[in-house]
Amino acid sequence: MIPKELLKKIETALDKVMLDFKNDEDSIFNNPEEQKKFQYRTTKELKNWEKKQTCIVEGCLNKSIERSHTIQKTGSLKEIAEDGHLLTPRFNKDFGAIEIIKIGINKASTFPGYCSEHENLFKDFEINKDFKNGQDLLLQLYRTVCREIVISKNQIKNLEHLIKRYKEFRDKKIREAILDDLGEEILKNSSLNFNDVKFTNQDARLSMGNKILKERYRYLNDFLIVYRNALNNDLKKKKFQKTAYKAITFDRVIPVALAGRGNFKIKLKTKIKEVEVIFNVIPLKNKTYVFISTLKKYTTHLNAYMSQFINPLEFISMVECWMVHGSDHWFLSPSIWAKIDKKKQKEILERIMDINYNIGNEFNMTIFNDLKSESIKLMDDNYEELEKHHIKLLEKEKKKITFANNV
DSSP states (O other): OOOHHHHHHHHHHHHHHHHHHHHOGGGGSSSHHHHHHHHHHHHHHSOOTTSOOBOSSTTOOSBOOSOEESSOIIIIIHHHOBTTEEEEEEEETTTTEEEEEEEETTTTTEESOOOTTGGGGGHHHHHHTSOOSHHHHHHHHHHHHHHHHHHHHHHHHHHHHHHHHHHHHHHHHHHHHHHHHHOHHHHTTOOOOGGGOOOOOOOHHHHHHHHHHHHHHHHIIIIIHHHHHHHHHHHHHTSOSSEEEEEEEESSOOSEEEEEEEEEEEEETTEEEEEEEEEEEEEETTEEEEEEEEEGGGHHHHHHHHTTOOSHHHHHHHHHHIIIIIOOOEEEOHHHHHTBOHHHHHHHHHHHHOTTOOTTSOOOSOSOHHHHHHHHHHHHHTGGGOOHHHHHHHHHHHHHOOBOTTO
16 A cells, blocks of 8 residues: 555655646757767667568568569660769658668669569569569559568558657656656555556657657558559459559650659549559660559549649659659669759758658759750740640749759
8 A cells, every 4th residue: 555645655656747848848958969879879779671571472482582673774774874873862760851872773762572483573674674564563563562562561660669659768767757757765664566667648759759650551551452452453464454554655754763653632523532643664775664653543633643744844854753752662863862952962962851741742953954955945946836735834944953063
């Protein structure tokens, strides 16, 4: 039986500590250095998704090879590489920001997805260095979504670990604060053991973490897995039956290789619908393939979205939008980035971090300045023949050019 006087002191100390924590959730850290150490330790514990794991093909228990390319190396990555290297965005954990890093084509776009047997699923269009039919397209979409599933599962595991470690650290610090407030002498002759006390309060960090975790599970289970299963059906049937797609051949090389996912919101009649998609930009010799796909039930929405991109300027802007408002799994020719004004480079990287945008939002800068400048010149040369909406497009795109002053 806890004496009433001791119980009252405990309640008072608990109220005080919890109020202090509510007013300043960083109070659990003695100083900024302790907060950095906690973040560093927990980050080091996170599992590396790039290590070998079980083959992602359903029913296969073989170990994956270490590096399966999501985008073919010889046909696409090599086509746009410079000295065997490309540029790709990466999140720098130390600075909490996106940066551009150089990566070799052997490592670019790789993930531990398939065992050596199932890696051969893609050998035909790897050897041909081209997509000859719908089955090739389906397989490219399949390995894109497989990579997204591997990453998504790893992100969920790591987020669950971070939440668990934070709760343990927070509860330990709150217990220590209560004991400091009470004084250890008071508890000497008591049977109370504060080491086992846990707190169920949801603070801002936990609320945000659990919210993100819930969304990650929803996206994995309600789209990625469902879409992969639909692709499995279509691969077996050798036709697009449960998925919808749009495939476009652009008769120029767009110097970026991209394989990822995004979403857009579109209004049809009175309802606004959010549609999740998988897309690819595949540069090959003298051309670029662009694919975008979703579940069959969103065919009308996908067609409405793609109908916005008719003019070459609009089409190139769409690809830029996918890079910045969609997936960060892209690989760019280094010289393209070098031509962009340094201030604009920074703004582009900041926009990648902004979760308030999706691929349905227009991107107000240019990455492919050379390609767009060619189209702008062609339209300028034929200005008298342009319709009003083309003139409006032309003037808008001129303002988006981001060339550095010395280019």
